Amino acid sequence: MTAPTDLIWQSKKPATANWQQQLKTLVREPAQLFALLGLQAEDMPAHLAACQDFSLRVPTAFVDKMQPGDWNDPLLLQVLPQGAELLAQPGFIADPLQEQSNNPHPGLIHKYHGRVLLVVSGGCAINCRYCFRRHFPYEDNNPSRKEWQTALDYIAADSSISEVILSGGDPLVASDKQLAELIANIAAIPHVQTLRVHSRLPLVIPERISDEFVTLLTSSRLQTVFVIHCNHANELDSRVQQAMAKLKAAGVTLLNQSVLLAKVNDNSAALQALNEKLFAMGVLPYYLHVLDKVQGAAHFDVDESHAIALIESLRTKLPGYLVPKLVRELPQQASKTPIPAY
Ligand SMILES: *Cc1c(COP(=O)(O)O)cnc(C)c1O
Numbered sequence: 001m002t003a004p005t006d007l008i009w010q011s012k013k014p015a016t017a018n019w020q021q022q023l024k025t026l027v028r029e030p031a032q033l034f035a036l037l038g039l040q041a042e043d044m045p046a047h048l049a050a051c052q053d054f055s056l057r058v059p060t061a062f063v064d065k066m067q068p069g070d071w072n073d074p075l076l077l078q079v080l081p082q083g084a085e086l087l088a089q090p091g092f093i094a095d096p097l098q099e100q101s102n103n104p105h106p107g108l109i110h111k112y113h114g115r116v117l118l119v120v121s122g123g124c125a126i127n128c129r130y131c132f133r134r135h136f137p138y139e140d141n142n143p144s145r146k147e148w149q150t151a152l153d154y155i156a157a158d159s160s161i162s163e164v165i166l167s168g169g170d171p172l173v174a175s176d177k178q179l180a181e182l183i184a185n186i187a188a189i190p191h192v193q194t195l196r197v198h199s200r201l202p203l204v205i206p207e208r209i210s211d212e213f214v215t216l217l218t219s220s221r222l223q224t225v226f227v228i229h230c231n232h233a234n235e236l237d238s239r240v241q242q243a244m245a246k247l248k249a250a251g252v253t254l255l256n257q258s259v260l261l262a263k264v265n266d267n268s269a270a271l272q273a274l275n276e277k278l279f280a281m282g283v284l285p286y287y288l289h290v291l292d293k294v295q296g297a298a299h300f301d302v303d304e305s306h307a308i309a310l311i312e313s314l315r316t317k318l319p320g321y322l323v324p325k326l327v328r329e330l331p332q333q334a335s336k337t338p339i340p341a342y
């Protein structure tokens with residue numbers, strides 16, 4: 001496997017630990033994160049207070065891709081607990097998507113025609129500060145075996161459902177054994193054609209995409225789509241590249257969705273680099289989401305007019321297939337809403 005070396009970062013450390021070990025050794029303390037990056041915090045109590053609301057969790061494989069000594073590193077900003085999160089901001093609320101009202105059974109969200117979202121695992125390997133699920137009641141959405149059966153029965157009873165989306169939290173926090181059983185049960189429902197996985201794990205613990213996982217994902221009769229959630233080109237190192245190559249070799253359709261985040265990727269050079277580097281790894285852009293107005297994430301907000309200008313600029317720089325669709329998710333809509341609306 002040869003990679004275009006000018007595009008691929010070399011990891012600073014060799015990958016040794018398996019994914020389960022990496023998941024057990026997450027960085028959870030701001031002091032530890034700052035020590036790894038050689039940063040001196042000026043207001044430690046503010047970072048700690050933000051952790052009380054939504055804890056710090058970040059795999060070391062993700063920290064390895066941050067630039068030491070840089071408070072403005074685009075990867076650090078995605079996980080850095082900040083005092084600003086605790087300031088109430090008008091319009092930023094706990095459940096902006098009102099998902100709890102589209103939650104007919106624990107662990108199942110049926111909002112759009114033809115596809116259902118299964119909350120496979122409440123947990124994530126990383127806590128992204130902008131996450132719209134930061135206040136989602138995961139404790140109520142970590143389905144037991146019996147609840148799986150209820151969700152599967154719901155899908156089996158509705159022949160309009162042709163796609164099942166494994167989501168979370170992060171579905172790949174679940175074990176291979178659980179996923180294999182779930183996929184077998186989904187494949188046994190005749191009207192389901194497509195299995196889609198939405199996960200950030202290939203970016204934050206790339207070793208999750210083991211040969212065993214790729215085999216279990218691709219051995220059913222279902223078409224397989226894998227949507228990674230990458231926001232910045234610096235997330236794409238050689239370890240990620242290997243994970244993508246395995247999935248691609250197994251015939252999986254690879255897509256990316258990003259969230260437009262102030263100071264992380266809200267300029268056209270960053271978005272251009274992201275989409276070019278994704279393409280070099282066999283991944284096509286899917287959506288660029290504007291931020292869901294979740295309480296605690298106002299410091300990531302980008303003006304809609306700026307978002308539109310960025311997409312227009314990308315259109316002049318990239319082939320059409322490398323320009324993501326700018327969308328917003330609104331409650332009570334039958335699909336994502338394009339921006340500008342048409
Ligand atoms: C985004 C989303 C989907 C998938 O929508 P696509 O436009 O097909 O990517 C499905 N269900 C829910 C609840 C969603 O939020």
Ligand code: SF4
Pocket residue numbers: 123124125126127128131132133168169170200229
């Ligand atoms: S659901 Fe996705 S965006 Fe939210 S914390 Fe988990 S990995 Fe991050």
